[in-house]
Amino acid sequence: MRFSFDTLGIIHSPYKEKFAIPRQPGLVPTARAQLVLQAPYDHPDTLRGIEQFSHLWLSFVFHHTMAQGWHPTVRPPRLGGNQRVGVFATRSTFRPNPLGLSVVELLGVGHEQGCLWLDLAGVDLLDGTPIVDIKPYLPYVDSVPDAHGGFAPDAPTPALTVSFSAEAEQQLQPWLTAHPQLRQLVIEVLAQDPRPAYKKGKVDEKVYGVRLYDLNVRFTINEPTCLIVAIEPA
Numbered sequence: 655m656r657f658s659f660d661t662l663g664i665i666h667s668p669y670k671e672k673f674a675i676p677r678q679p680g681l682v683p684t685a686r687a688q689l690v691l692q693a694p695y696d697h698p699d700t701l702r703g704i705e706q707f708s709h710l711w712l713s714f715v716f717h718h719t720m721a722q723g724w725h726p727t728v729r730p731p732r733l734g735g736n737q738r739v740g741v742f743a744t745r746s747t748f749r750p751n752p753l754g755l756s757v758v759e760l761l762g763v764g765h766e767q768g769c770l771w772l773d774l775a776g777v778d779l780l781d782g783t784p785i786v787d788i789k790p791y792l793p794y795v796d797s798v799p800d801a802h803g804g805f806a807p808d809a810p811t812p813a814l815t816v817s818f819s820a821e822a823e824q825q826l827q828p829w830l831t832a833h834p835q836l837r838q839l840v841i842e843v844l845a846q847d848p849r850p851a852y853k854k855g856k857v858d859e860k861v862y863g864v865r866l867y868d869l870n871v872r873f874t875i876n877e878p879t880c881l882i883v884a885i886e887p888a
């Protein structure tokens with residue numbers, strides 16, 4: 655059987671590129687996004703009662719990587735990027751059906767001038783991600799406290815302590831009007847150490863850049879510290 659699904663809505667998130675997006679939702683609680691619904695799903699009736707739930711499941715398409723196809727085995731970053739396991743034993747983006755599943759916090763519902771959206775937090779979704787289903791998270795069935803987490807037993811603890819150079823601190827200030835939580839967002843994103851596994855534990859002199867909103871955040875890493883050296887318009 656083959657299926658085709660409609661896009662229900664599009665995610666508007668601070669993550670403008672894949673680099674540095676957390677590996678799972680909730681790891682960067684400050685990452686806010688809007689899910690803007692599309693016709694004919696943008697009628698307020700479709701969301702009636704949803705505010706009663708604190709969290710939602712989002713099913714989405716890995717639209718940015720789907721053209722790259724899939725392999726029966728993948729190398730999860732959690733295993734250091736060297737060991738192969740079956741694709742279905744992972745949450746890899748490279749899957750036969752490029753569908754993702756994320757539980758996110760629901761902050762509220764917005765409705766203005768014919769536009770209907772959900773305000774979300776803790777997302778792990780690239781800006782522009784198409785959403786194909788929305789469901790309430792039901793703690794009594796979706797939370798399994800004694801479940802085994804395999805090779806990913808716990809949330810990874812943030813690896814790095816993040817600080818801002820005096821210059822970066824100054825450059826940040828004007829952007830706080832549009833994005834009041836930007837400072838905390840940058841700290842939470844970079845504390846995860848977004849570099850590829852092979853870079854970790856080695857001397858690293860590279861100056862990295864990550865796009866958040868319309869900014870390029872430039873940083874260096876000298877484990878266990880991360881120094882933000884500049885915040886520039888992208």
Ligand code: SAM
Nearest residue numbers: 675676677716717718719745754755779780783
């Ligand atoms: N929570 C989801 C799941 O388990 O299905 C996604 C897990 S996947 C390991 C998370 C990664 O997907 C992020 O770090 C980001 O690099 C990538 N990603 C997010 N949105 C994407 C998109 N629209 N297309 C391709 N990759 C995406």
